[in-house]
Each structure stands twice: as C-alpha cells, then as structure tokens.
Amino acid sequence: MSKKVTIRDIAWLAGVSVTTVSQILNGKGERFSKKTQDKIFKLRDEYGYVPDFNARSLILRRSSSMIGVLVPNISSPFFGTFVEGVQEVAQHERMIPLIFSANRNAELEQNYLSQMLERSIDGLIIASATMTTDTIDKIIGARDVPYILFDQNYAQEGTRVLTDDYHGGELAAQHLADLGHRKIALLEPRELSENFTQRLTGFKDRLAKNNIKLDMAHDVVRTPLSRQGGYDAAEAVIQTGATAAFAGNDDMAIGLMRGLSERGIKVPDQVSVIGYDNIYLDEYVSPQLTTISQPITDLGIGAAKMLLNKIHSDQTQEQIQRFPVELIQRQSTARLHEA
Amino acid sequence: MSKKVTIRDIAWLAGVSVTTVSQILNGKGERFSKKTQDKIFKLRDEYGYVPDFNARSLILRRSSSMIGVLVPNISSPFFGTFVEGVQEVAQHERMIPLIFSANRNAELEQNYLSQMLERSIDGLIIASATMTTDTIDKIIGARDVPYILFDQNYAQEGTRVLTDDYHGGELAAQHLADLGHRKIALLEPRELSENFTQRLTGFKDRLAKNNIKLDMAHDVVRTPLSRQGGYDAAEAVIQTGATAAFAGNDDMAIGLMRGLSERGIKVPDQVSVIGYDNIYLDEYVSPQLTTISQPITDLGIGAAKMLLNKIHSDQTQEQIQRFPVELIQRQSTARLHEA
DNA sequence: TTGAAAGCGCTAACAG
DNA sequence: CTGTTAGCGCTTTCAA
Numbered sequence: 001m002s003k004k005v006t007i008r009d010i011a012w013l014a015g016v017s018v019t020t021v022s023q024i025l026n027g028k029g030e031r032f033s034k035k036t037q038d039k040i041f042k043l044r045d046e047y048g049y050v051p052d053f054n055a056r057s058l059i060l061r062r063s064s065s066m067i068g069v070l071v072p073n074i075s076s077p078f079f080g081t082f083v084e085g086v087q088e089v090a091q092h093e094r095m096i097p098l099i100f101s102a103n104r105n106a107e108l109e110q111n112y113l114s115q116m117l118e119r120s121i122d123g124l125i126i127a128s129a130t131m132t133t134d135t136i137d138k139i140i141g142a143r144d145v146p147y148i149l150f151d152q153n154y155a156q157e158g159t160r161v162l163t164d165d166y167h168g169g170e171l172a173a174q175h176l177a178d179l180g181h182r183k184i185a186l187l188e189p190r191e192l193s194e195n196f197t198q199r200l201t202g203f204k205d206r207l208a209k210n211n212i213k214l215d216m217a218h219d220v221v222r223t224p225l226s227r228q229g230g231y232d233a234a235e236a237v238i239q240t241g242a243t244a245a246f247a248g249n250d251d252m253a254i255g256l257m258r259g260l261s262e263r264g265i266k267v268p269d270q271v272s273v274i275g276y277d278n279i280y281l282d283e284y285v286s287p288q289l290t291t292i293s294q295p296i297t298d299l300g301i302g303a304a305k306m307l308l309n310k311i312h313s314d315q316t317q318e319q320i321q322r323f324p325v326e327l328i329q330r331q332s333t334a335r336l337h338e339a
Numbered sequence: 340m341s342k343k344v345t346i347r348d349i350a351w352l353a354g355v356s357v358t359t360v361s362q363i364l365n366g367k368g369e370r371f372s373k374k375t376q377d378k379i380f381k382l383r384d385e386y387g388y389v390p391d392f393n394a395r396s397l398i399l400r401r402s403s404s405m406i407g408v409l410v411p412n413i414s415s416p417f418f419g420t421f422v423e424g425v426q427e428v429a430q431h432e433r434m435i436p437l438i439f440s441a442n443r444n445a446e447l448e449q450n451y452l453s454q455m456l457e458r459s460i461d462g463l464i465i466a467s468a469t470m471t472t473d474t475i476d477k478i479i480g481a482r483d484v485p486y487i488l489f490d491q492n493y494a495q496e497g498t499r500v501l502t503d504d505y506h507g508g509e510l511a512a513q514h515l516a517d518l519g520h521r522k523i524a525l526l527e528p529r530e531l532s533e534n535f536t537q538r539l540t541g542f543k544d545r546l547a548k549n550n551i552k553l554d555m556a557h558d559v560v561r562t563p564l565s566r567q568g569g570y571d572a573a574e575a576v577i578q579t580g581a582t583a584a585f586a587g588n589d590d591m592a593i594g595l596m597r598g599l600s601e602r603g604i605k606v607p608d609q610v611s612v613i614g615y616d617n618i619y620l621d622e623y624v625s626p627q628l629t630t631i632s633q634p635i636t637d638l639g640i641g642a643a644k645m646l647l648n649k650i651h652s653d654q655t656q657e658q659i660q661r662f663p664v665e666l667i668q669r670q671s672t673a674r675l676h677e678a
Numbered sequence: 679t680t681g682a683a684a685g686c687g688c689t690a691a692c693a694g
Numbered sequence: 695c696t697g698t699t700a701g702c703g704c705t706t707t708c709a710a
Contacts, residue, residue, distance in 0.1 A: 004459075004482045048479070048482070049480075050456050053393075054392075054393040054397040054459065058397055073423070074413065074422055075423050077414060077419075080414030080415070084412070084413060084414050084440055091447075091450075098437065099413075111430075115433070115435060120391070120393075258622075258623060283597075284593050284597060287625075
C-alpha cells in the first residue's frame with residue numbers, strides 16, 4: 001500500500017508550507033511568485049497529487065456531492081436510459097450519482113437507502129414500486145435529504161417527475177378502437193403501481209367511450225412485469241379471444257409477441273399488440289412494436305434537474321413536472337380483418 | 340437546512356466527554372456504566388445522530404468502501420448486465436459501486452477517473468477502449484489503487500478478466516464454414532480494441548483453415564460499434580456479395596439484420612448473420628440471432644471478485660481470469676442454398 | 679510573498 | 695469507569 005501523497009509531501013518537496021500549496025492549488029495563488037506557483041503545479045503533476053475529498057469536505061462543510069439513484073434494474077433499456085439522463089445532469093454539476101439496482105426487492109432497497117444516507121448524499125431519485133413515501137420518510141428520518149420520486153410509485157404526494165399516464169392509456173385505447181378492434185385484452189403487472197393504474201384506467205375509460213367494454217374477469221391478464229411475464233401470458237391472451245392486446249409496458253409486449261408467435265399466432269394479422277414506453281428495443285423486434293412513447297432520457301434529465309434545484313434552493317414546496325406521451329405507430333398493430 | 344448534530348452535541352447533552360460517546364457508539368463501551376451507555380443511545384436516537392462519514396474515514400484511513408466502475412454505456416444490455424454482476428458482489432461486501440457511463444469519450448473518462456480518485460475509491464473496474472494502461476497509470480499516479488481491466492482494452496498487461504475471444508472468432512468461422520458458406524463478409528468496428536482484434540483474428544485464421552479466404556479490401560466493412568453502425572453497413576455488405584456475415588458484436592449484427600431486411604434481403608435465406616456477445620436482446624429480434632455467447636453477468640461477478648481480492652490481499656501480481664465462450668445457434672444462420 | 683496556528687468531526691492511545 | 699491529548703489531511707484567518 002504505497003502511501004498516498006498528501007499536501008504535506010508536496011509542500012516538503014517544494015520547500016514551502018502547506019498553506020502555500022493549498023492556496024496555489026485552489027486558484028487563490030495570485031499573491032505567490034510565479035516561480036513558486038509553477039513549482040507547485042509541476043510537483044503536483046509529477047507526483048499525481050489529488051486532494052483528499054474527505055478532508056476537504058470535512059472542513060468545507062461541503063456536501064458529499066453525491067446523489068442517490070435507486071432503480072429496479074439497471075440492465076433494462078428503460079432504466080439504463082433513464083440513468084444516463086440523470087448522470088448527464090449530475091456530471092454537469094460535478095455531482096456523483098450512486099446508482100443502485102434493487103431488483104424490486106424491498107429489503108435490498110432499504111439497505112441501499114441506508115447506505116447512501118450514511119454517506120450523506122445530497123439527494124435522492126427513487127424509482128421504486130415497493131416503497132411508499134412513509135417508508136422513505138422513516139428511513140430518511142430527521143435529516144432533510146430531498147428526494148424525487150419517479151415512475152411507478154404509489155405516492156400520492158411528494159415532488160416528482162411523471163408522464164401523463166392516463167392520457168397514454170387513452171391514446172393506446174383510441175388507436176386500437178380506430179383500427180376497428182372490439183375485443184381487446186389487457187396485460188397488467190401483478191402489482192399495480194400508480195403509473196400503471198393511471199395508464200390502465202385511461203385505457204379502460206377510453207375504450208368505454210368507444211363503447212367497447214372490458215370484462216375485468218376475462219379480458220385482463222395479470223402477469224409479472226417482464227418479458228418473461230409477457231411471454232408466459234400468451235396462452236391466456238389467446239384464450240380471451242381478443243384481436244388486440246395492450247401490454248402495460250414494452251417488455252411485456254415484446255415477450256407477449258414472442259409467445260404468440262411461437263403459438264402460431266401472427267402479429268399483427270391475427271392479434272395486434274401495443275406496448276408502452278418506447279424503449280429502443282421496439283424498433284428491433286419483429287414486427288416492430290407500436291407503443292406509447294415516454295421521453296425516457298428527458299425524464300432522467302428532468303428528475304436530476306429538479307433534484308438539484310431542490311437541493312440548492314432548499315425549497316420544501318412540492319413540485320410536479322409532467323412530460324408528454326405520444327403514440328408511436330409501428331408494425332405490431334393493424335386494422336382488424338373482418339372475419 | 341437543519342444543522343447536523345455532532346458527537347460533541349451528544350456529549351454535551353449527556354454531560355460526558357466525546358470519547359465516551361464515541362466509544363459507546365462504536366460498540367466499544369463495555370467498560371462504561373450501563374447507565375451512561377443507555378443515556379448515550381437514547382440521546383442518539385432522540386437527536387438522530389449519525390456519524391459523519393467523512394470525518395470517520397479520514398481518521399480511520401478506512402477506505403471509502405467504494406469501487407469505481409467505468410463503462411462505455413450503461414444503457415446497453417451488455418454493460419447493464421455486466422454492472423449488475425459487479426453490484427451483486429460489491430453489495431455483498433458492503434462496497435458501493437460508483438458507476439460511470441463515459442460514452443467512449445476519452446476526456447469524460449479521464450474526468451470521471453479523477454473524480455473517483457479524489458474520493459479515494461478502493462479500486463477500479465475499467466472497461467474502456469480509449470484508455471491505455473499508461474494513461475490509467477498516469478492518472479492514478481503514485482497511489483496504488485488496484486484496477487481490473489475488462490474487455491475492449493488494448494492492454495497487453497494488467498490484471499483483468501477476459502474471455503477467449505480468439506476461440507470465439509474460431510467458433511463463428513467454423514459455424515459458417517460448416518454451413519457451406521464460402522463468401523463471407525466481416526463487420527469490424529472502426530477502432531479495434533484488443534478483444535476485437537482477437538476475435539477477428541480467430542475468425543480469419545479459422546476461415547483460412549477451411550480454405551476460405553477473406554479479401555481484406557473488399558470483404559471487411561468498417562463501421563461504428565453500434566446498432567446504427569450495423570444498420571448503415573447493410574449496403575456495403577450486400578455489395579460484397581457475401582452469403583454470410585460475422586459482426587463484431589450483437590449490436591452491430593442486429594442493426595445489420597434490420598438494414599438487410601429493409602433492403603429486401605432475407606436473413607438467413609439470402610444472407611446468414613452471426614453476432615457476438617449473446618445479449619438478451621438476441622432472442623427477441625427476428626430472426627433470433629445466432630451468436631457467440633459470453634457469460635456477461637459472470638464477467639461482472641468475476642471482475643468484482645478479482646478486484647476485491649486484490650484490494651484485500653494487496654497482492655501486486657498480475658492475474659488473468661478467463662471465461663469460456665460458446666456458440667449459440669439460433670435462426671439467423673442457415674445452410675447455404677445452392678444457387 | 680509567505681507561513682504558523684487553529685480547527686472541521688471523529689477515533690484511539692494513554693492516563694487517570 | 696472516564697477524560698485528555700493528539701492527530702487524520704485539508705483550508706483559512708492572521709501575522710510576519
């Protein structure tokens with residue numbers, strides 16, 4: 001373990017005091033001779049001196065300059081993209097994002113949360129279905145660490161970014177109705193977080209406006225929120241006799257398409273499928289997936305900006321930022337063939 | 340911004356010294372009276388005291404318990420999965436991974452690297468094509484922060500995890516040869532990092548053993564390492580007149596398939612396509628992509644374990660851990676139709 | 679132009 | 695049983 005070079009080492013090497021080194025390296029060295037300054041800079045580069053962040057923030061009472069980001073799974077295109085948006089903003093302010101993929105495991109999430117708190121992060125972005133604001137507040141406790149909720153949270157309150165899920169659901173429903181479908185199946189995740197509730201409600205409401213009714217007992221298939229879940233639901237969807245299906249997100253939709261195709265059902269000729277999210281994968285599956293688009297990177301950017309804003313301004317007022325959704329029509333939906 | 344309660348506050352409130360508080364709170368308080376202990380604990384809870392991580396690690400010279408992870412893009416299935424593997428191991432040892440997605444931007448990478456170093460991370464996992472060990476060593480400087488190289492690094496030295504890229508290339512070549520293909524195109528990224536060089540060399544060598552020769556001038560298409568790159572290369576591949584193509588990775592292969600299909604070329608009927616990596620996406624594109632599989636999560640786990648090992652044992656000896664590859668045959672390759 | 683000294687919040691000898 | 699003292703590596707008065 002070769003010792004780390006400290007400011008003292010540099011000072012000693014240069015034959016000056018630590019003050020001198022500190023001042024110069026912090027850009028407050030106008031008052032020192034050019035010669036000294038050069039010497040210090042040279043030494044720093046030569047020995048690869050880097051100030052110790054701990055010591056520094058200890059004295060400067062500066063924050064840790066870290067923000068926590070809790071997502072269900074970083075390997076999914078959706079959250080991967082989201083996180084990149086967050087990182088982009090964070091980097092811009094020299095904040096370090098602590099990214100945790102908690103796999104929808106409540107215990108793990110709370111674990112990560114505590115760990116981040118110990119390290120006095122400045123703020124949090126939480127995308128979690130398993131935690132309520134109550135749980136979060138309890139863990140955060142007395143300190144005031146601001147946080148932004150994102151997506152899939154039951155929260156009825158709290159500052160957060162969101163998209164118009166209700167409207168997204170409406171768009172999906174209208175699209176299928178416009179194509180002439182009357183018998184429609186719905187793929188729901190097992191646990192309905194707020195955003196899913198919204199988009200599914202919008203969907204149902206709009207169907208109703210088109211005089212299409214959804215039989216809650218038979219037309220709704222509940223399955224895990226994953227490609228595998230969609231895949232496994234194929235049989236159930238076929239059983240409903242629907243000519244079109246709306247999946248709660250693209251992952252499920254893609255899995256469903258594959259399941260249908262393996263059972264000899266042609267998409268979209270026999271069954272139209274529409275998803276939700278517009279992950280980049282949609283363009284690469286076959287047929288390309290029709291979906292409702294959410295501006296994923298923008299959501300990440302928006303969440304991060306809001307958080308930083310909250311951190312800096314210290315305002316407690318609850319805010320909500322809403323992002324638009326739109327229908328992206330591709331090849332997985334088609335006009336109903338009259339039988 | 341409620342001020343933080345310090346150990347001194349607690350000590351003052353309890354009417355004892357800071358030592359007492361420190362000792363008790365750190366589980367070294369057997370020697371103190373039960374009464375005092377209880378009082379301290381109660382006060383801590385009441386005021387929500389949490390030790391300052393900075394001050395703590397400053398004095399304990401305890402590591403930050405953070406490891407840095409530098410990847411090109413976290414939103415890709417490949418690196419997303421890799422990172423999850425890393426995180427799994429890290430969490431197990433209560434280490435926090437600092438994950439950075441540097442987008443193959445050299446300046447950004449170095450930036451992130453410095454930031455991590457400032458925070459005295461305990462170790463690094465670097466997946467970067469743009470940095471050589473020289474650059475890395477320079478930035479790391481005198482400190483000895485152990486690091487593991489992963490994938491795509493030019494490095495001819497340094498502890499690292501890797502897969503047998505050469506053999507992977509061979510497998511791909513043999514597969515195409517076995518299917519009767521004689522005229523084969525190769526999709527290479529613009530910048531050839533070590534692993535690509537290996538897999539492409541293995542590929543060429545094995546073709547040669549099968550008496551198939553690759554015309555470097557015409558059969559090799561260079562294109563960016565991305566789906567878009569593969570997509571854009573479709574025309575060039577068609578021009579080569581090849582009946583099969585090997586893409587340097589799955590992303591390129593998937594893009595290529597789409598490009599071909601949009602130009603009316605049927606895969607695999609007219610052109611077989613084989614990729615490399617076995618990202619989960621492969622099963623969801625159509626036709627499903629034949630590829631050479633790398634155990635991505637295992638690579639992440641392996642890299643993290645090696646790093647932790649290196650951190651703890653303080654051994655300087657260079658190590659290499661090699662992971663197996665295998666051919667995964669799906670639907671994008673087929674026996675050559677005799678014309 | 680420079681440096682000595684104080685101190686950030688905490689822990690760890692070493693004395694009582 | 696408990697407190698005193700001495701720092702960790704750094705920045706910042708304040709004095710020279």
